Amino acid sequence: MTLNTFYFLVQQTMFYSIPLLIVAIGGMYSERSGVVNIALEGIMVIGAFVSLYFMNQMQSTMSGQSLLILSMLVAAVTGMFLSLFHAYASINMKANQVISGTALNLFAPAFAIFTARMLIGVQQVTFNNTYRIPLVPFLSDIPVLGDLFFKNTYITTFVGFGILIIATFVLYKTRFGLRLRACGEHPQAADAAGVNVKKMRYIGVLISGALAGLGGLVLMVPVTTAFDGQVGGYGFLALAVLIFGQWRPGRILFAAFFFGLMKTISAAYTGIPILLALGIPSYMFKMIPYLATIIILTFTSKKSAAPRAAGEPYDAGKR
Amino acid sequence: MKKLLVLLVVLLALGLAACTPAEVEEDTFELALITDIGTIDDKSFNQGAWEGLKQYAEEKDIAYKYYQPTEKSTDAYVAAIDLAVENGAKVIVTPGFLFEPAIFQAQDLYPEVKFILLDGFPQDGTYTEFRIEDNVFSIFYAEEQVGFLAGYAAVKEGFTSLGFMGGMAVPAVVRFGYGFVQGVNFAAAEMGVNVTLKYKYLGGFGPSPDYQTEAATWFQGGVQVIFAAAGGAGNSVMAAAEANNGKVIGVDIDQKDQSTTVITSALKGLGISVYDALTDYYADSFKGGESVSLGVEVDGVSLPEDFSRFTTFNKAAYDAIFAKLVANTDNIRTNIKKDTDVTSASELPVTNVTVEVIG
Numbered sequence: 001m002t003l004n005t006f007y008f009l010v011q012q013t014m015f016y017s018i019p020l021l022i023v024a025i026g027g028m029y030s031e032r033s034g035v036v037n038i039a040l041e042g043i044m045v046i047g048a049f050v051s052l053y054f055m056n057q058m059q060s061t062m063s064g065q066s067l068l069i070l071s072m073l074v075a076a077v078t079g080m081f082l083s084l085f086h087a088y089a090s091i092n093m094k095a096n097q098v099i100s101g102t103a104l105n106l107f108a109p110a111f112a113i114f115t116a117r118m119l120i121g122v123q124q125v126t127f128n129n130t131y132r133i134p135l136v137p138f139l140s141d142i143p144v145l146g147d148l149f150f151k152n153t154y155i156t157t158f159v160g161f162g163i164l165i166i167a168t169f170v171l172y173k174t175r176f177g178l179r180l181r182a183c184g185e186h187p188q189a190a191d192a193a194g195v196n197v198k199k200m201r202y203i204g205v206l207i208s209g210a211l212a213g214l215g216g217l218v219l220m221v222p223v224t225t226a227f228d229g230q231v232g233g234y235g236f237l238a239l240a241v242l243i244f245g246q247w248r249p250g251r252i253l254f255a256a257f258f259f260g261l262m263k264t265i266s267a268a269y270t271g272i273p274i275l276l277a278l279g280i281p282s283y284m285f286k287m288i289p290y291l292a293t294i295i296i297l298t299f300t301s302k303k304s305a306a307p308r309a310a311g312e313p314y315d316a317g318k319r
Numbered sequence: 320m321k322k323l324l325v326l327l328v329v330l331l332a333l334g335l336a337a338c339t340p341a342e343v344e345e346d347t348f349e350l351a352l353i354t355d356i357g358t359i360d361d362k363s364f365n366q367g368a369w370e371g372l373k374q375y376a377e378e379k380d381i382a383y384k385y386y387q388p389t390e391k392s393t394d395a396y397v398a399a400i401d402l403a404v405e406n407g408a409k410v411i412v413t414p415g416f417l418f419e420p421a422i423f424q425a426q427d428l429y430p431e432v433k434f435i436l437l438d439g440f441p442q443d444g445t446y447t448e449f450r451i452e453d454n455v456f457s458i459f460y461a462e463e464q465v466g467f468l469a470g471y472a473a474v475k476e477g478f479t480s481l482g483f484m485g486g487m488a489v490p491a492v493v494r495f496g497y498g499f500v501q502g503v504n505f506a507a508a509e510m511g512v513n514v515t516l517k518y519k520y521l522g523g524f525g526p527s528p529d530y531q532t533e534a535a536t537w538f539q540g541g542v543q544v545i546f547a548a549a550g551g552a553g554n555s556v557m558a559a560a561e562a563n564n565g566k567v568i569g570v571d572i573d574q575k576d577q578s579t580t581v582i583t584s585a586l587k588g589l590g591i592s593v594y595d596a597l598t599d600y601y602a603d604s605f606k607g608g609e610s611v612s613l614g615v616e617v618d619g620v621s622l623p624e625d626f627s628r629f630t631t632f633n634k635a636a637y638d639a640i641f642a643k644l645v646a647n648t649d650n651i652r653t654n655i656k657k658d659t660d661v662t663s664a665s666e667l668p669v670t671n672v673t674v675e676v677i678g
Contacts, residue, residue, distance in 0.1 A: 008539050012532045122360045124551065126577055132562055152562065224526035225578045226554040232527045267529040270519070270677045271536030
């Protein structure tokens with residue numbers, strides 16, 4: 001395998017790993033506050049839809065990175081708004097969190113398609129990709145690293161790493177992070193200590209909504225020229241990454257890249273002689289991340305790092 | 320908080336309801352179209368057929384309406400046909416091979432209603448019994464011919480490393496692919512060059528990072544142009560082309576507006592054929608009981624008129640090969656192999672192209 005092929009593979013891996021990383025970190029915030037959010041998929045769809053529609057409307061007047069950044073904000077705000085419904089159902093109404101999430105997942109694609117038809121007459125929201133950065137000035141000259149991270153890239157890649165760093169810091173090094181984690185482990189104890197459990201859980205779910213909405217946009221921009229009301233199951237994949245990553249940022253990073261690399265290899269091996277020569281069918285590569293998730297869960301289920309109170313509506317009377 | 324949210328939801332629902340175009344109340348709709356899994360604005364099959372029907376109906380001032388089945392099943396399709404007939408439909412257009420079993424049943428249920436079945440022939444659902452009654456006109460498109468034209472144009476343009484990505488191996492997509500391979504071969508033989516062609520069915524019709532990566536890998540590996548007969552998955556191929564300096568050939572409708580990398584598109588004349596069939600019906604010459612394959616000779620398939628994204632290939636060259644196909648010079652047209660002739664693209668008789676079928 002030539003070095004260029006390797007660089008190309010890593011660059012492609014980013015298109016999978018970064019959105020998975022962002023969305024899984026969102027899911028982590030929600031679950032560590034005690035609310036399971038399987039609506040990630042639906043929120044990604046709506047986040048991508050609204051922000052790409054915004055892009056579609058604005059691209060005649062502006063382009064380039066400023067439009068992408070604005071669209072990212074739109075995606076995050078939209079995702080946050082949608083997650084309000086999930087937060088309200090599962091925190092105020094104490095509804096079953098899986099049902100509420102499923103409702104959003106079913107609602108999202110239908111809403112996106114219906115609205116797209118009303119607004120632009122067709123289901124596909126097209127956009128011009130003017131955001132690719134072929135070479136980052138100066139940084140792309142760094143040997144190896146420059147080729148890996150600073151060529152044929154998007155600012156979303158760096159935003160993704162930025163989110164990871166901030167998320168880790170906030171979760172482990174701030175008072176807020178400690179309280180959020182407490183609400184996911186033992187909300188009654190947190191409440192007794194004076195933490196507003198409802199508020200913390202709302203914040204957790206809203207963060208997950210913002211990041212999932214953003215993840216939807218980040219996923220779609222490099223890989224298509226038209227959004228079609230779906231994100232291809234990547235929200236559920238992000239949940240798998242979250243579990244594989246055992247609800248910890250560092251491991252989620254590893255899991256996101258492991259999943260991304262496997263996805264890249266299974267899609268790219270047909271064009272790379274050395275991989276083709278291995279004679280492994282693409283289905284094998286496609287299965288590996290999921291098999292790995294099951295195996296990891298089998299071995300770690302006894303001491304699984306899942307937040308203890310995740311999925312349980314908070315009941316102050318239950319101690 | 321609770322009240323605010325409820326209010327918001329109600330407002331949202333009202334807003335959406337207000338935006339929905341008001342239904343025009345009429346008693347009967349003489350012309351009807353039933354969509355398959357797509358919609359009348361899918362920029363593809365259903366839309367093409369719908370535009371033909373709409374154009375005819377508006378010109379002749381005939382009431383028309385489309386029906387969207389509740390789900391993708393023969394029962395739902397038959398139910399939609401029932402509804403259309405109840406609403407007074409005299410002619411029902413059904414685009415897509417998924418309607419084959421539904422029309423098989425409906426042709427007996429409603430002998431007085433005419434059906435125009437696009438891309439299909441009535442069968443019992445298991446491909447054991449095929450039967451067409453006098454009230455059904457079945458139209459196929461010669462996708463292999465337009466695939467041939469696209470392949471020919473690409474090689475004449477100077478491309479020597481090509482690719483075909485189909486959505487799934489359904490008959491129409493297979494015909495596109497086979498035609499493409501043979502068109503590539505024909506042009507290569509004419510020019511005395513040898514070219515390579517990668518051939519693959521993606522397994523889906525929606526945009527996905529997987530297809531983007533796969534196409535990007537092909538472009539990285541030296542493929543210069545990919546014929547993407549894959550619906551929305553084609554948009555992922557375009558994204559890969561934009562990032563890797565590649566070219567794309569679009570499908571079904573003119574896709575040049577979807578990306579600057581689209582050099583041409585393999586068009587099907589859906590609208591024209593529906594329009595013509597309706598004209599026949601009202602002229603009392605409905606071709607019931609017939610099944611036709613519309614090709615270049617009746618403008619059933621073609622490339623778009625705009626050749627500005629080519630540098631070498633041009634309209635004159637296109638017109639020449641198109642005329643050859645129409646005239647069937649040296650049996651060029653009838654020699655094109657279709658989906659029913661061979662079982663894999665690797666079995667196509669080629670001389671100047673190395674076909675690599677990727678499973």
